Structure formats: C-alpha cells, structure tokens
Amino acid sequence: MTTTQEPAPGFREIPDSWLARNVNLTAPVVTFIALLARLWTASGTFLNPDEALHFRLANQPSLAVAYQESLTASHPPLLTFILYFWRGLGTSELWLRLPLIIASVAFCWMFYKWLANAAGYLAAFIGLLFVAFLPPIILLSSEIRQYPLMLAFLASALYFLDEAFAKNSSGSMAAFTLCLYLAMFSHYSAFFFAAALGVYAILRFYAARPPSNILAVWTIGQVGALALAIFFYKTHLSKLGVGESRTVLQGWMSEFYLRRSYFDPTRDNPLLFVVGHTFGVFQFFFGQLVVGDAMGGLFIIGAVLLLRGKGFAHDRDSSHRTSSRQLGIFLLLLCAIAAAASLAHLYPFGGTRHVAFLIIPGIAGVSVALVRLTTARQLSANSPTRALAITAAILIVCIAFGKPRRPRMDRADQSIAHMAAAIDFVQNHIAPSDLIFVDYQTDLVLGHYLCHQHPIMLDAAPTNFEQFSCGARRVVSTDYKTEKISWQDFPRHWQEFVEAYNLKASDTVWIVQSAWDVTLPEDLRTHYSEFHDLQFQSFGDNIKIFNLTAGQPMPQISLR
Numbered sequence: 001m002t003t004t005q006e007p008a009p010g011f012r013e014i015p016d017s018w019l020a021r022n023v024n025l026t027a028p029v030v031t032f033i034a035l036l037a038r039l040w041t042a043s044g045t046f047l048n049p050d051e052a053l054h055f056r057l058a059n060q061p062s063l064a065v066a067y068q069e070s071l072t073a074s075h076p077p078l079l080t081f082i083l084y085f086w087r088g089l090g091t092s093e094l095w096l097r098l099p100l101i102i103a104s105v106a107f108c109w110m111f112y113k114w115l116a117n118a119a120g121y122l123a124a125f126i127g128l129l130f131v132a133f134l135p136p137i138i139l140l141s142s143e144i145r146q147y148p149l150m151l152a153f154l155a156s157a158l159y160f161l162d163e164a165f166a167k168n169s170s171g172s173m174a175a176f177t178l179c180l181y182l183a184m185f186s187h188y189s190a191f192f193f194a195a196a197l198g199v200y201a202i203l204r205f206y207a208a209r210p211p212s213n214i215l216a217v218w219t220i221g222q223v224g225a226l227a228l229a230i231f232f233y234k235t236h237l238s239k240l241g242v243g244e245s246r247t248v249l250q251g252w253m254s255e256f257y258l259r260r261s262y263f264d265p266t267r268d269n270p271l272l273f274v275v276g277h278t279f280g281v282f283q284f285f286f287g288q289l290v291v292g293d294a295m296g297g298l299f300i301i302g303a304v305l306l307l308r309g310k311g312f313a314h315d316r317d318s319s320h321r322t323s324s325r326q327l328g329i330f331l332l333l334l335c336a337i338a339a340a341a342s343l344a345h346l347y348p349f350g351g352t353r354h355v356a357f358l359i360i361p362g363i364a365g366v367s368v369a370l371v372r373l374t375t376a377r378q379l380s381a382n383s384p385t386r387a388l389a390i391t392a393a394i395l396i397v398c399i400a401f402g403k404p405r406r407p408r409m410d411r412a413d414q415s416i417a418h419m420a421a422a423i424d425f426v427q428n429h430i431a432p433s434d435l436i437f438v439d440y441q442t443d444l445v446l447g448h449y450l451c452h453q454h455p456i457m458l459d460a461a462p463t464n465f466e467q468f469s470c471g472a473r474r475v476v477s478t479d480y481k482t483e484k485i486s487w488q489d490f491p492r493h494w495q496e497f498v499e500a501y502n503l504k505a506s507d508t509v510w511i512v513q514s515a516w517d518v519t520l521p522e523d524l525r526t527h528y529s530e531f532h533d534l535q536f537q538s539f540g541d542n543i544k545i546f547n548l549t550a551g552q553p554m555p556q557i558s559l560r
Helices: 018-042 049-058 063-070 078-089 093-119 121-133 135-141 147-167 170-186 190-208 212-235 270-286 289-307 318-343 353-374 383-401 416-429 440-450 490-500 520-527
Strands: 435-438 465-470 473-478 508-514 543-549
Touching: 018 093, 018 121, 018 135, 049 063, 049 078, 049 093, 049 440, 063 078, 078 093, 078 147, 078 170, 093 121, 093 135, 093 147, 093 318, 093 353, 121 135, 121 353, 121 383, 135 147, 135 270, 135 353, 147 170, 147 190, 147 212, 147 353, 170 190, 170 212, 190 212, 190 318, 190 353, 270 289, 270 318, 270 353, 289 318, 289 353, 289 383, 318 353, 353 383, 416 440, 416 508, 416 543, 435 440, 440 465, 440 473, 440 508, 508 520, 520 543
Parallel strands: 435 473, 435 508
Antiparallel strands: 465 473, 508 543
16 A cells, blocks of 8 residues: 555655654554543543533433523533433443543544644654643543533644645535534634634635635635624523623633632733743643643744744745744634633633643644754654654653642542442431532532432522432532532531521431542541541542531531
8 A cells, every 4th residue: 555655745855764654554553542541541430520510411301401401501512412312322431421532532533634734744643642642631531521522623623624725625614614613512612713713714815815615615604603602602601600700701710710720910910921821731731840841842942933934844835834834823823812811811721621722732833843853954764763752752751750730539539439339338328317418519429329320300408508319318519609618618518507407406417528639527627626536438539428416516607
C-alpha cells in the first residue's frame, strides 16, 4: 500500500523516516490504545456527584420532563437527551460513561485529521499523542460530562471547514455547520469557539476566494448559529442565577466554586491575571506544574512562529505562509476570547476543566512548536525521532509525576466495592424510621445508588431542604446552594434541620457524606469538644457515615 511506501504530506522533506512511511497505520493504533486507556479509567469506579447529577436530569419518565430538568443545570440539553435514551440499554457506570468515551476517541481522531491538514502529519501525530495520553484529558474524557461531546464536534467542525476550502465543497461546509450546531448543543463554551471560527473562516474566505456557493452555505449556517445562540439565551442562559449573582451568565461559580478563575478588579491586575491564568490552563491540561509552564511557553513560541509565517517545516511558499498566519491568529484568538470572557466576569479562565475547548488550540500550538524547534536547523530522517522523543519524555513525566487538580478522588477510594459496602451498611444498619441527612453532593450520589438507578421524585420539604424516599427510607438534603457541609457550618445546618423537622431529643439521624474531600467526621472531632468521641464508618476516603441524636450537646452557634 502507498501508505507504507511514500511519506505522508508534511513529511516529504524527511522521506527516510519510518513514521513518515507508516503514520497512516500508526495513528489508528494510537487512537485504539487511547480507547483502551479511557475504558480502563472509566471502569470500576462509582459516579461522582456531577456524573450522578447529569444522569438524574436524564432519568425521567418522559423526554419532555428530562428537557425541563436540564434547564435547571448550566449546560445545553444534548447530553441529557443522549443519556435519556442510552439508559434504556443499561445503567452500569461504564455503560453510562461509554457515549462520552466514544466521543473522546472521535475527538482524538478528528483533531489528528484536522491538524494533519493544517500543520502537517508530524505535528498532528504529536498532538494525537498528547490528547490520547495526557492523564487530565483521559480523566476528563472518561466521566459523564459534556466536554467530550463538545470537543469531538469542534474538532470535526474544524476539519470540515478546512476541507470545504481545500476542495471547494459545499457538502463539507454543510457538515461543518452541523458539527458546530452540535457543539453548541453540547456545552456553552462552544459559543466562544464559534466566535473564533467565524473570524478564522472570514480570513480563509479573503485568502482563498472560493466559489459563491461555499460562501452562501457558510452564511446561512452562521445565521442559524446566531439564531441558536439567541434561542439558548432566551430560554435558558438568561434565567440562570437570576437574583443570586452579578450576571446571569456566570451563575454561582464566580462567587463560590471558581471564584479565583474570574477576574476581580479589587484583587487582580488584568495583565498578570491573563498571563498567570494562561499558564494555569496548560498546568491543568498537562497535570504537572513545571511541564505545564514549559508547555505554555512552547504554545507562545508556536503561535509567534505561525504569525511570522514560519510555523511549518514546509513553509517555503506564500500559500503556506498565509495558512500559517491564519492558523496562528485562530489559536491566539481562542485564548484571547477566553481571557476576555473572564475579564468581563462571564466565564472562568485558568486551570479548570471549564476551559476544555482550549485543548484544541493549546495542544495544536505546542505540537507546532515542537516540530518547528526540532527541525529548525536541519531537516533529516532524525527530525521526527527528536520531536517524538521529546514528546514521549513529556508524557512520561506527566504520567509519572503529574498531580491532578482538585476536586478529585483517588481511584482506589472511588472503587465500586466501597459504594456497594456503604449501601449494604445503610440497608442493614440504618432503621427505616431514622432520617438520613446529607449535603447536596451526597444527595446526588446516594440517591443514585440507594434508589437503584430509578427516577427520583422529590417530596415536599421545608425551605432550604430537599427530600426524597427510597423504599421506606427518607433522605433529607440541603438544597443545591449548599453543595458540601463543612465542619464550620455543620452546627448551623444541624440546628436548622432539627428545627425544620421538629425532631425529638431521642430521634436518631444518620449523616452520610460521599463526594470529593470528605473529612466532616474527622474535622468535627478535631475542632469541637462535643465531638471528640464521635465514631464513624469509612468506606475508602470518600464515603463516611455516622449518627447523632437530636438532643445531644452541640457547639454554640447563632443562626444567620
């Protein structure tokens, strides 16, 4: 076959390279190994609170109800729709995660195909290795989240957009539009990507002057994308966080969960914020602080080389220099839009999964820089070897010495066996007459497993509480505003709970915590003398169960 005899495009200056002759066979093997890595990561662990929430939204008696429930979350409804139909075939953890694993592998392949066309097969192969094997990207791809869907559709949109210009194909332009719509249905951060894609497409139109039918299809598609954005804003985004935060788009994240990832003029210098959080993005993607900082520097080098028309090893003619500059503008524009959104207090920016859409420009820029810096002086058969050796060294360091960002659970603590043992304890040691009191994160996880993946219908509950029943057991939870009960706030929440439910002094209540960073019983014993003798059951480090009686001594607090 020609794929094993002739060098692939982007390798013709180094025809003696084994990779140049076999890249079209090697890339699918890498993609298959990426699939195996994700399957292993997704197997054997119980759902975290976010995953349980996404399933609960979809686990409804009808699609219409599932859509209405999806409006309570800060995401578009595509994942909810997929899970609604997918659950009919099974509800095991691996099965529920499988659509996202498939999407993540599709992303790896489409990212590789796009970058091969845009920057050559060597850069594409290096980029494929990164997105396939960087631990934070594997973890992000192996959970029930919207990001794998968004990334798969965005990479596909990029590929089809470039194909439309390369082949003057209106069909490819229509495919680009469809993928863009699906990305916007997956995650709202895709709107930022769509804005950058619009500028990139205009630059391509100006340089390539394609037939009018290509422009017509693109224009109609952009009008549709604008209409879709308006629809989501009117029906969903404008209603999020109303009365609870400074803007309707940011919801609660900027005030609690990701406060440091939003620019605050009273605390931050704009330039230092953008620079520091840009490097934080790469620290998150690579899962290692020093390597992340180095990769952030490589991204800047790659972007500058692209802007100077020197981003490719084959940039000897004007058309290559033009496409190099267009790509450089696109990569930098995506980062600039993300930073501007945070400066405007609309969206988090920094070392958080919420900027997963920057995986595409970030890894692309790093890959281009690695290729250019290792082939800058002399093109030879050893050039791919040097580039790939550096890539392998980076991956080894990230895998061996990486430290994932919090919140997270260690795989051993998230074992399904721990959850099975905890549910068995609840069934055999907690009397049906005893209330179970949990925070909102635990509500999501405990409800999923205690109710055996059946739809959960909330009962009437006092203000600031939620309540549901599984069989004869009643579970009372703080509402979504209190995701996690800390030791500092526990006495207040306990007093509010006892008063709201009119508990008698002899009533026994069981407190269950199952989420990230579960340390409530240990913290209560450490900080309050009333709890020095508190006994609790531990199922790994992320599931804790203990009981209290309504009349026992409590630290003195005042209700706020």
